[in-house]
Structure formats: structure tokens, C-alpha cells
Amino acid sequence: MPLSEGQLASLLPFVKCLLVLFLLREANAALSRWAERNWMWKRDHNAWLSANELAVVTGGSNGIGAAVVKRLVSHGITVAVLDVQPLSDEFQKVRKVGDALRSGHGPPSILINNAGIGNASNILDIAPASLRLAFEVNLLSHWNTVQEFLPDMLAKKKGHIMGVASFAAFFGLAGMVDYSCTKAGLTAFYEGLTQELKHRYGCPQVKTSLVYPSWTKTRLITAIEKGIRKSRAPVMEPNDVAEAMVNQIVAARSGHIYLGPSILASLRALPTWLQEFVRDRLAQIVTVNASTAVARDGECTAR
Structure with a gap:
């Protein structure tokens, strides 16, 4: 039965409201994409189709890193995989690796900081050496590799630096406080790096990305995977994470x-009570067995 003129007139404000909301959503998405391109109108997509690209991937021997390496190679990109061990030491070791890469393959245009480790220790229980190693591998190694390889990208006005953080960056949980701290630090580091590229080095052409995976089927969650699945929380495959990462690089985003x-x-942004509810629920997964490490103390484990 067709609507009467009166009924149509009463629906008109509702339709207008929906239209305004739709336009606001589209405008917000467009502005966000523009901001992520460093306020550049065009994306230099074709610049990434060169057959001579060299990518450096840390922690690329298994998990997410190995899947990323495989996808980069499928795009014709040469990949150098760096283990986490040398990156957890002083900058001079990274410098030696960089010099060897340049002499053999040329300067890299893609840097993917993926290496990471995890402990499952309480604040009072974690050994100082394990705490230090977590910060060195999960956070300071990003600083070291960027200091080494960013100058090459600035010289060419081309490059992409990508880090792998975690949803743990958004909350601290019992038994993995060190891990959450390092991932929250990565958020500040990559936001600051993006700002310095624009306002200190005048090189917005160099891209930056930070990835926040949720639970992913890697060695980092082996000890608690059963608890995660019991809670019905989704567990992603490394290939799914790698696909999103490489698509971002190929698209020059x-x-x-x-x-x-x-x-x-x-x-x-949620109310405090809801934040605590989510944290408590997640903590139950992580602390199923507080004596079992996500990745044993001192063990370097790539994602």
C-alpha cells in the first residue's frame, strides 16, 4: 500500500538525517585518508612498482614475519631478514648490518620492524635481564633500525617504515605489563616519526605505518591459545596480518x-566501568596459568 503524502512528509526529516550522517561519515573517511597521505592529494603508487626494491624485515624467520617476507617476494621485492638477537644490542651492530646490506644490495626503501618477544611475569617477579630484553627488542630496536636506514630514504625521498605493535598497546594487563608498555611506546614513536618526517626533515614522501594485530596464531600465544579459543575470542592467521601489511606497502599508504x-x-574512549570489564575479561585469558610464559624469559621470539 503506497504511503500517503502526510506519511511521506513525516519520513522526510528522518531521511535527511540519514543522508547527513552518511555524508559526514564519507567526509570523515576522506579527510582521514588525506591526512594519512601527509596532506598530499595524490598517492605515488607507481613509485613502488620498481623491480629494484630492497626490504629489511626484522623477525622474518617465522610467524607474521615469514608470511610478510613471502608476500614481498611475490611482488618482486628483494628481502633481507634480520634476526632479533643482533638488534637487541648496541646501535653499532645495526650499523654493521646496514653497511653490509648497502655494499651487497644497495640501500633499502622498505623497513618492517616486526621482531618481538613476550614474557608472562608479574611486575615483582620479572628478572631485570628479561625486562631489559623486552624493551630492547620490542621498542629500542625500532629506534636503532630507523636511525640506520631512514637517512637512505630521506636521500631518495622515498621509503616506507612499518612497525608491528599490538592491541596490547591500548591496555595494561596483569602478567604482561612489560609487553603492553613496549607496544604503547611504539604508538608514540611512530606518531613522532611521522611528525618529524614532515616538520623536521621536510620529507612527507616517506611513508609510516603501525600495525595493531589482535590475537594471532604465532609462538607468542602458544601457551595461552587454548584459553583464548575457550573465550571465543577470534585468533587470526599470520597470513591475514601479512596480507594487510603488504597491501599497505604496495598501495603506498x-x-x-x-x-x-x-x-x-x-x-x-569507553566509560571507565566498561574499560575495566574488558581488561578483566582479557586478564582471565592471559593469566590462565601465571607460571607459564607466553614466550619464555629471555627467549627471542619473532611474531
Whole structure:
């Protein structure tokens, strides 16, 4: 039965409201994409189709890193895989690796900082050496590799620096405080790097990306995977994370990549009671067995 003129007139404000909301959403998405391109109108997509690209991937021997390496190679990109062990030491060791790469293959245009380790220790229990190693591998290694390889990218006005953080960056959980701290630090580091590229080095052409995976089937969650699945939380495959990462690089896009339940990324904006509810639920997964390490103390484990 067709609607009367009166009924149509009463629906008109509702339709207008929906249209305004739709336009606002589209405008917001367009502005976000523009901002992620460092306010550049055009994306230099074709510049990434060169057959001479060299990518450096840390922690590329298994898990997410290995899947990323495989996908980069499928695009014709030469890949150098760096183990986490040399990156957890002084900058001079990274410098030696960089010099060897340049002499043999040329300067890299892609840097993917993927290496990471995890402990499952309480604040009072974690050994100082394990705590130091977590910060060195998960956070300071990003600083070292960027200091080594960014100058090459600035000289060419071309490059992409990508880091792998975690949804743990948005909340601290019992038994993995060190891990959450390092991942929160990566958020500040990559945001600051993006700002310095624009305002200190005048080189917005160099892209930056930070990836926030949720639970991913790697060695980092082996000890607690059963608890994760029991909670019905989704567990991603490394290939799914790697696909999103490489697509971002090939498309020459900057920005954050959130892979997992969207509510976790916006946790800080939720009411306090709801934040605590989510943290408590996640803590139950992590502390199923507080004596079992996600990755044993001192063990370097790539994602």
C-alpha cells in the first residue's frame, strides 16, 4: 500500500538525517585518508612498482614475519631478514648490518620492524635481564633500525617504515605489563616519526605505518591459545596480518592498521566501568596459568 503524502512528509526529516550522517561519515573517511597521505592529494603508487626494491624485515624467520617476507617476494621485492638477537644490542651492530646490506644490495626503501618477544611475569617477579630484553627488542630496536636506514630514504625521498605493535598497546594487563608498555611506546614513536618526517626533515614522501594485530596464531600465544579459543575470542592467521601489511606497502599508504575487534582500539574512549570489564575479561585469558610464559624469559621470539 503506497504511503500517503502526510506519511511521506513525516519520513522526510528522518531521511535527511540519514543522508547527513552518511555524508559526514564519507567526509570523515576522506579527510582521514588525506591526512594519512601527509596532506598530499595524490598517492605515488607507481613509485613502488620498481623491480629494484630492497626490504629489511626484522623477525622474518617465522610467524607474521615469514608470511610478510613471502608476500614481498611475490611482488618482486628483494628481502633481507634480520634476526632479533643482533638488534637487541648496541646501535653499532645495526650499523654493521646496514653497511653490509648497502655494499651487497644497495640501500633499502622498505623497513618492517616486526621482531618481538613476550614474557608472562608479574611486575615483582620479572628478572631485570628479561625486562631489559623486552624493551630492547620490542621498542629500542625500532629506534636503532630507523636511525640506520631512514637517512637512505630521506636521500631518495622515498621509503616506507612499518612497525608491528599490538592491541596490547591500548591496555595494561596483569602478567604482561612489560609487553603492553613496549607496544604503547611504539604508538608514540611512530606518531613522532611521522611528525618529524614532515616538520623536521621536510620529507612527507616517506611513508609510516603501525600495525595493531589482535590475537594471532604465532609462538607468542602458544601457551595461552587454548584459553583464548575457550573465550571465543577470534585468533587470526599470520597470513591475514601479512596480507594487510603488504597491501599497505604496495598501495603506498601511510597510517594505522587495526586488525581485530574494533572496540579494543577505542577502549580509552569507553566509560571507565566498561574499560575495566574488558581488561578483566582479557586478564582471565592471559593469566590462565601465571607460571607459564607466553614466550619464555629471555627467549627471542619473532611474531
